[in-house]
Amino acid sequence: DVKVTQSSRYLVKRTGEKVFLECVQDMDHENMFWYRQDPGLGLRLIYFSYDVKMKEKGDIPEGYSVSREKKERFSLILESASTNQTSMYLCASSIGTSEYNEQFFGPGTRLTVL
């Protein structure tokens, strides 16, 4: 079974702090994704990566950056956290870029910025 793990289930940070959210997948998937989930808005894509050291902006990249130094690990970075970044963050991976490829999700990190 594919396993996508995220470093924390719950995180509380202060405004202005630098925040790292880590995601690891164990199935050698090429693609990895970061989404944020807010009530009534569904899942919105922040960044995705097709390969090591590759990254592409999603729909809402502002205020975020990412890092993919190893194939299995994709990190989301909030350089200076703000209260409007309080949200549920979901990481996902998929085997390829075809529209037929299923995405596998981690359990999510609920981030609160005070």
Place this chain on the structure above:
Amino acid sequence: GQQLNQSPQSMFIQEGEDVSMNCTSSSIFNTWLWYKQDPGEGPVLLIALYKAGELTSNGRLTAQFGITRKDSFLNISASIPSDVGIYFCAPRGNNNDMRFGAGTRLTVKP
């Protein structure tokens, strides 16, 4: 820009009732996926539709890919308490166009 509408936003039903939800889009897609998110977990793929007009069943779930390629519905028959969660449509198009609907939150009363 592209519009993707999922309805209803939420449903409160009695155990044993049938459920129906749908997504409509202003754009054509090649694939429609439906995911379910259990409370406190990430979404998991329920059912995938790859061809316009396709009707697919998976146990109590039935989903259809609209003939115009702009819509899809998901039905759940004889709901049970473990059907509780958020259901997302997730159409896929060309050029890595990936979308998620806003979700339908289902509550099932025993």
